[in-house]
Amino acid sequence: MSRNFYVTTPIYYVNDVPHLGHAYTTLAADVLTRYRKLKGDKVFFLTGTDEHGQKVEKAANATGETPLELADRVVKRFQSLWEKLGIDFTDFIRTTQERHKKGVSELFSRVMAKGDIYLGEYEDWYCTPCETFWTETQLIDFKCPDCNRPTEKLKEESYFFRMSKYQDALLAHIEANPDFIQPKSRRNEIISFVREGLRDLSVSRTSFTWGIPVPGNEKHVIYVWFDALANYITALGYPDETADFTDFWPADVHLIGKDILRFHAVYWPTFLMAAGLPIPRKVFAHGWWTVEGQKMSKSLQNVVEPNMLIDRYGVDAVRYFLMREVPFGLDGDFSHAAMVHRINSDLANDLGNLLNRSTAMMNKYFGGVVEEPGEFTGTDLAYREKTETLAGLLDSCLDDLAFSKALQVIWEVISAGNKYIDETAPWTLAKDPAQRGRLATVMYCILESQRVVFHLLFPFMPDTCRKGLSYLGWEEPVSERGIAWGGLRPGTKTAKAEPLFPRIEEKGE
Ligand code: ME8
Numbered sequence: 001m002s003r004n005f006y007v008t009t010p011i012y013y014v015n016d017v018p019h020l021g022h023a024y025t026t027l028a029a030d031v032l033t034r035y036r037k038l039k040g041d042k043v044f045f046l047t048g049t050d051e052h053g054q055k056v057e058k059a060a061n062a063t064g065e066t067p068l069e070l071a072d073r074v075v076k077r078f079q080s081l082w083e084k085l086g087i088d089f090t091d092f093i094r095t096t097q098e099r100h101k102k103g104v105s106e107l108f109s110r111v112m113a114k115g116d117i118y119l120g121e122y123e124d125w126y127c128t129p130c131e132t133f134w135t136e137t138q139l140i141d142f143k144c145p146d147c148n149r150p151t152e153k154l155k156e157e158s159y160f161f162r163m164s165k166y167q168d169a170l171l172a173h174i175e176a177n178p179d180f181i182q183p184k185s186r187r188n189e190i191i192s193f194v195r196e197g198l199r200d201l202s203v204s205r206t207s208f209t210w211g212i213p214v215p216g217n218e219k220h221v222i223y224v225w226f227d228a229l230a231n232y233i234t235a236l237g238y239p240d241e242t243a244d245f246t247d248f249w250p251a252d253v254h255l256i257g258k259d260i261l262r263f264h265a266v267y268w269p270t271f272l273m274a275a276g277l278p279i280p281r282k283v284f285a286h287g288w289w290t291v292e293g294q295k296m297s298k299s300l301q302n303v304v305e306p307n308m309l310i311d312r313y314g315v316d317a318v319r320y321f322l323m324r325e326v327p328f329g330l331d332g333d334f335s336h337a338a339m340v341h342r343i344n345s346d347l348a349n350d351l352g353n354l355l356n357r358s359t360a361m362m363n364k365y366f367g368g369v370v371e372e373p374g375e376f377t378g379t380d381l382a383y384r385e386k387t388e389t390l391a392g393l394l395d396s397c398l399d400d401l402a403f404s405k406a407l408q409v410i411w412e413v414i415s416a417g418n419k420y421i422d423e424t425a426p427w428t429l430a431k432d433p434a435q436r437g438r439l440a441t442v443m444y445c446i447l448e449s450q451r452v453v454f455h456l457l458f459p460f461m462p463d464t465c466r467k468g469l470s471y472l473g474w475e476e477p478v479s480e481r482g483i484a485w486g487g488l489r490p491g492t493k494t495a496k497a498e499p500l501f502p503r504i505e506e507k508g509e
Contacts, residue, residue, distance in 0.1 A: 053224030103234030
């Protein structure tokens with residue numbers, strides 16, 4: 001049954017150009033989107049940029065641009081990367097857009113009208129890179145406990161959100177909805193954080209001006225996280241009750257990195273409770289990538305630039321690697337050696353070689369034309385069954401956002417294909433004219449299993465799968481219909497495949 005599905009990525013700060021971490025979350029959202037669409041769902045996939053706040057203002061000062069000039073320049077870098085990475089988003093929101101500013105002001109006003117935002121005074125330690133206030137006891141050597149950078153003491157008049165009021169309701173919600181915060185280890189962290197007690201949250205600043213003014217008191221700008229989190233609803237049209245808002249809110253899943261979980265699993269739900277709006281169904285925090293064993297950082301000059309990776313290895317190899325190498329939710333390491341190894345073993349050897357040898361045999365034995373299969377033997381049936389159960393396995397992997405596991409189970413069918421060829425030995429059958437019917441059946445199974453695989457792998461590697469399907473003579477667009485066994489019609493003309501992934505020389509080979 002078709003349903004509506006709403007997936008989001010964080011909106012990325014424009015003080016920095018896109019790196020591996022940004023590409024990772026956005027890619028995961030894309031795979032999920034393409035998978036849900038393949039299953040016939042109506043999907044809204046939102047990404048965008050976070051353009052307000054002191055961090056962006058400071059970066060603009062440093063480059064001599066206005067914050068908006070900086071944003072206009074950097075946003076293009078994100079948008080062109082998403083195009084190159086094959087990201088199929090529905091909408092791209094920029095927090096400097098009118099629609100967003102209007103929605104944020106309205107959200108702020110409504111929460112204030114309810115009495116949950118009040119004017120007070122703030123004195124605490126601020127970490128600008130994290131855009132976060134800390135109490136003195138939370139600091140470690142007066143440095144930010146999250147990023148270990150220096151903090152500064154700020155005292156200012158500020159509006160406060162009565163977050164404390166929602167502590168019990170939030171805890172009850174988290175406890176009643178075990179899937180709300182994932183993975184589980186992260187959920188436990190949030191539960192302890194909330195249990196320790198929620199303080200009211202400063203939600204305005206007077207020390208700089210680059211932000212959305214507080215309605216009715218223009219001396220203040222709205223706190224950048226209040227502004228940013230609201231993107232998930234302003235993009236749907238909030239405060240207007242648009243069709244998108246009705247169809248897609250609450251979000252099915254907010255995909256984020258582990259460093260911004262508290263904002264999404266504590267601040268955001270309490271803002272929504274105060275505004276009388278439903279809470280997202282799931283917040284999933286993925287892990288962080290290190291690079292060749294080291295933390296990725298500008299000062300180490302080891303920031304992995306996704307454009308460079310795509311130019312070097314090709315878009316689908318990068319998509320495959322990022323989704324396959326590390327279970328979603330855990331930290332992982334990027335290295336060129338690991339990338340090249342995956343390309344050679346999984347993509348060139350297993351996937352590419354299977355298509356190659358089977359289309360070559362088709363050409364040789366049948367002039368590339370698919371023949372009517374005969375009766376299936378035990379080996380054929382086992383191979384067919386392995387192929388047919390794949391769709392169900394993938395469903396459960398993707399429900400759990402287990403992207404790596406999903407690719408693993410797809411690869412089991414690909415390996416089964418290579419093994420099936422070795423066992424059935426078409427080259428031996430081809431020598432005996434009496435075995436021509438048997439050969440046709442074997443070749444049919446080989447092609448048909450790959451056709452199903454290319455459908456199910458499509459969300460991960462769309463270009464490769466389109467190519468693969470066209471070698472198999474499959475002209476229809478990729479859709480749920482194509483997942484079922486038996487789609488390949490006798491008479492279809494296949495073509496000998498060029499290698500999908502040429503091998504790359506491995507150091508030390
Ligand atoms: O936090 N590995 O934006 P941002 C994996 N504007 N992910 C990484 C990473 C790494 N090495 N480094 C960063 C913001 N990330 C806010 C979001 S949402 C309402 C506002 C991830 O550009 C990080 O975990 O600093 C985060 O999810 C994302 O990049 C965006 O970071």
